[in-house]
Amino acid sequence: MFRLIVAALALFAFVNGESCESPQFKGVSHSTRDGRLTVEPAAQVEITVKCKSGKQPSTLYADINGQVVPCAQSATSPGKYFVGVAAATHKELAKGRTAIKLYDDESYSSLRKARTDEAVKAVKPFGQVELNHPGVSYGPWLPSEFFAVSAFGVVWWVAYRERSKILS
Amino acid sequence: MFYKITLLIFSLIISGIFCQTDDEESFLFVTKQTVNRFIVQDKELTIKYSLYNSGPTTVFNVNLNDIHSFPQDQFELLVGTLNPKWERINADTNLTHVVVLKPKQSGISNSTHAVVTYQKSEKNAEIQKTYSSEIGDVYIMTSREYDRRFSSHIIDWILFTAMASPCIVFPFFLWFKSKSKYELLVTKEKSAKKAQ
Numbered sequence: 001m002f003r004l005i006v007a008a009l010a011l012f013a014f015v016n017g018e019s020c021e022s023p024q025f026k027g028v029s030h031s032t033r034d035g036r037l038t039v040e041p042a043a044q045v046e047i048t049v050k051c052k053s054g055k056q057p058s059t060l061y062a063d064i065n066g067q068v069v070p071c072a073q074s075a076t077s078p079g080k081y082f083v084g085v086a087a088a089t090h091k092e093l094a095k096g097r098t099a100i101k102l103y104d105d106e107s108y109s110s111l112r113k114a115r116t117d118e119a120v121k122a123v124k125p126f127g128q129v130e131l132n133h134p135g136v137s138y139g140p141w142l143p144s145e146f147f148a149v150s151a152f153g154v155v156w157w158v159a160y161r162e163r164s165k166i167l168s
Numbered sequence: 169m170f171y172k173i174t175l176l177i178f179s180l181i182i183s184g185i186f187c188q189t190d191d192e193e194s195f196l197f198v199t200k201q202t203v204n205r206f207i208v209q210d211k212e213l214t215i216k217y218s219l220y221n222s223g224p225t226t227v228f229n230v231n232l233n234d235i236h237s238f239p240q241d242q243f244e245l246l247v248g249t250l251n252p253k254w255e256r257i258n259a260d261t262n263l264t265h266v267v268v269l270k271p272k273q274s275g276i277s278n279s280t281h282a283v284v285t286y287q288k289s290e291k292n293a294e295i296q297k298t299y300s301s302e303i304g305d306v307y308i309m310t311s312r313e314y315d316r317r318f319s320s321h322i323i324d325w326i327l328f329t330a331m332a333s334p335c336i337v338f339p340f341f342l343w344f345k346s347k348s349k350y351e352l353l354v355t356k357e358k359s360a361k362k363a364q
Contacts, residue, residue: 072252
């Protein structure tokens, strides 16, 4: 009887301690798009992880430009992970899609244990999301005053031509 | 006497040891900045929190709370969270957390320090509290002020053209009418002369 209880408890603990199985990642990225309103670029990816079975990973680490940092979690709404990226100038934040590899506790500890470059590359990441930065805009190429001046200039030139014809 | 001196020396050594352990503990530096050049009503305001673990050890259970700086009635939260937490931050790590807000009102607004709490060790539940840097008083300009300087003004030009066009079109129309009448007269004369 006692053994049965112990076995049941062990099974219960095993199931609860199971890590996330076949996770699906969804990343929503947001970045500074207006070059006149902002001085420096900043981007953020909001990651949601859906596990088929098992519980949500307690910590998630993200590999941004070679540096592995822990992801922030919201204290008020669990299940969402945030990764922030900042750069000094707008040119330094890469335009387009940047892959961000994600690691959970297990893969992160094996990453830390890896000493050579090959071992580091051999570590299988937990998942991957993308940071999508559409680029920075500094306003329209030609100001609207240019179009206004050219339109009025054309009208004036047509009138001047007609006047010359009449006077000559 | 001798006993007192040894006790004094012993206590100095012990306090010296404790001072040394303070140096070995980590400290978390948090800066709070805005990347905006201008803060405009109803336009995005991006706040960047940088956390840096300077010390030789890991810090645990880091919790940043900045809900009091941006109350819900004055700011709308678009991206990120004002209360993030990290389970652990390793030594010599630089982290960034980005929050995007939208100011609902214009005028001068004061934003104070964010409060960060963390534990220096996993087993010791003693919580260390630190404050981030602050942005201070900022002027939130109205969207009209910003548009006056930076919008593309196309609608303004279209309105201007619509208002200026009667001054141009009306005399042109008069001239065109008389010109076409005159040309019609000239062709009639010519055809009449040819017929003669």
